[in-house]
Amino acid sequence: MLQILVRTLILLSMLSSAKAFAESPDYPLGPGDILRIQVFQNPDLTTETRVSESGSITFPLVGALEVGGLSVASAENKLAAALKKGGFIKQPQVTIVLLQMRGNQVSVLGQVNRPGRFPLETLSRVSDMLAAAGGTTALGDDYAIVTGTRNGQVFRKVIDIPALYLDERSEEDIILAGGDTIYVHRAPVFYIYGEAQRPGAYRIERGMTVMQALAQGGGPTPRGSEWWLRLDRRNADGVVERLSPKMTDAVQPNDIIYVRESIF
Known part of the structure; x- marks a missing residue:
């Protein structure tokens, strides 16, 4: 039920108008961006430059x-600090204009309906990119992993997908940078x-109990008993343990529930 609701919200997000990425003051500069840089009262330093694949630019005097x-504002401050530290300009006032995003x-990879590469010119956040990729598949996990680089350092963040749409946790819906990868694992x-009425493999929902797992499988057949279950579970040492579960026990990944025939 939760998955259906989340997918519906993703589709609604796809229909809503996307914000232009460059309008955000937090837009992170990335490879291919073309910048115009001006320094107040120093027109000879006006430069148009492209952010390299390594995330750097070349500027007169500074190199x-x-x-x-970095955001545009942070890049302005960093360049101003470099000009001042080098003794080139006492009080530099730097303005950077983002001319083009290339x-x-x-x-967006893994368990999404349309995996592929998507431009940041139209979409900016994790929820936007998941919507562009058609949302998660029925087998998709509730968590996505975002990887990339920030300030030259490796970046990795685990995103709670339902929280993006149900809890309005804006801090989870991070702004993406060029070269980022979103990966949705198989649930x-x-x-x-x-x-069991419908034997097979099923997705584990959050907080799922043995009773809910049994219901997912359609319940026991007329010959089976819900009170006569066996559970095979692999422990931390890789050894399979055979258990007699309670209905309120939590289901764990790769559990095997066997509904035995009633003795009556």
Whole structure:
């Protein structure tokens, strides 16, 4: 039920108008961006430059400067500090204008309906990119992993997908940078066999209990008993343990629930 609601909200997000990425003051500069840089009362320093694949730009007097992952305001401050520290200008006032965004793409991979690479010119946040990729598949996990670089450092964040749409947790819906990758793993599953109405593998929902897992499998057949279950679970050492579960026990990934035949 939660998955259906989340997918519906993603589709609604796809229909809503997307914000222009460059309008955000937090837009992170990335490879391919073209910038116009001006220094107040120093017109000879006016420069148009492209952010390199390594996330740096070249500016007169300063040379190479790392700006990948920085906002425009942060890049302005960093360049001003470099000009002042080098003794070139006492009180530099730097203005950077983002002229074009080129090559800024995000890869959305794994359990999504339309995996691929998507441009950042139209979409900016995790929810936008998941919507562009058609949302998660029925087998998709509730968590996505975002990887990339920020300020020259490796960046990795685990995103709670339902929270993006249900809890309005804006801090989870991070702004993406060029070269980022969003990966949605396959959701963990459990298996139910024996005297179950619909034996097979099923997705584990959050907080799922043995009772809910049994219901997912259609319940026991007329010959089966819900009170006569066996559970095979692999422990931390890789050894399979055979348990007699309670209905309120939590289901874990790769659990095998066997519905045995009633003795009556």
